[in-house]
Amino acid sequence: MTQTSVASPAACPLCGSQALTPVLERTGVPVFQNALLATAAAARAAPRGDLALLRCGDCGFTHNHAFNPQLIAYGADYENDQSLSRTFARHLDAMADRVIGALPVGATVLEVGCGQGGFVRRLAQRGPGRLRAALGFDPAYRGPREPEPGVRFEASLFDRQAAASVPGGVDAVVSRHVIEHVSDPVGFIAAIRAALGTESEARLFVETPTVDWIFAGTVLQDVFYEHCNYFTADTLHATLQAGGFIVDQMDCVFDGQYLWAEARAGAPVPVPRAAGDGQAAMRYAAAVTAEIAHWQAQLQRGSPTVVWGAGAKGVTFATTIDPDATLIAGLIDMNPGKQGRFVPVSGHPVYAPAALPMLAPRQIVIMNPNYRAEIAADVAALGITADILDG
DSSP: OOOOOOOOOOOTTTTOOOOOOEEEEEEEEEEEESSOSSHHHHHTTTTTEEEEEEETTTHHHHHHHOOOOOOEEEEEEOOOOOOHHHHHHHHHHHHHHHHTTSOOTTEEEEEOTTTHHHHHHHHHHHHHTEEEEEEETTTTTOOOOEEEEETTEEEEEOOHHHHHTSOOOOOOEESSSSSGGGHHHHHHHHHHHHOTTTTTEEEEEEEEEEEEHHHTTTTTGGGTEEEEEEBHHHHHHHHHTTTEEEEEEEEEETTTTTEEEEEEEEOOOOOOOOOOHHHHHHHHHHHHHHHHHHHHHHHHHTTEEEEEESSSSHHHHHHOOOOTTTSSEEOOSOOOOTOOOOOOOOBEEOOOGGHHHHHHOOEEESSGGGHHHHHHHHHTTTTOEEEEEEE
């Protein structure tokens, strides 16, 4: 992978401006971070794409100009369940309670882009007597089709016809970690608004990573192909308004890494020209090359090294820092669906935590500081004394 000049920009997908400034370019990155492969050879042959991050000087939005949505087709090998982590499970519980607590008794809640339904099931489990029903919509859903108490899943997009099929109507829509994946974020929100109908008073809950956290910490592993959009609180607010919702609340959650927005149905509002100074993006752009060099030197000094986490962050870190798989012995992940498989493009193997004694690492690089205490406890329980480093 190389750092080169960014190609000529087109237009900001949020406000349409052509006043775009290059932030980062990276070539040959995995198209799918969460689609691990059965063999190292298949992994090295995985589909690749390019990153060309541009920041809008008029509205402040950052997007991947090189993103090609035709490369994205989520299949049965896509596995992104993080709920096996105790830390992340607590976050999911907290956000489910927040949704339930904001709604009247007897509400119907649905999730757009529900994945395999983990959050929808949490809503149903934590809201007995509070919710009338919890529904999930996702074309990639491949879980059980038989009815579950208070839960229904549809392996399809959520649209006007789907909304009309919900008995009693829809009281709230949740969309977690979806909007950063779609090339037309305003169109995505507007489609949800249109599906609800003009008379709807439904609420909308949106969670997405905040680019402020990425830029402030020079976080290499949170910029990857599947995420074509990178939101600040202001640009997420503008997106929701442009899509036809009135924003009531905007918070940072998960120790500042995610934005959480609560809104209600309204009328579209044009995107304001309020870009801010953009200095954080420029500092990030200037620091990336040195950060990569730092980690390559660190891994050479501390071999053998493993990376804890074979999700999007771990795969991005491994393929960016060690594209030839010579510095990292493997990735560790608690998800059985990832274990025994290989990282796209670089071909790093993925192991269960129980493999750590065999790997005997001198250092373990963790992908998210929120998991440090949990990982340290698991490492200690295995009798491993390696240094634990925040990636």
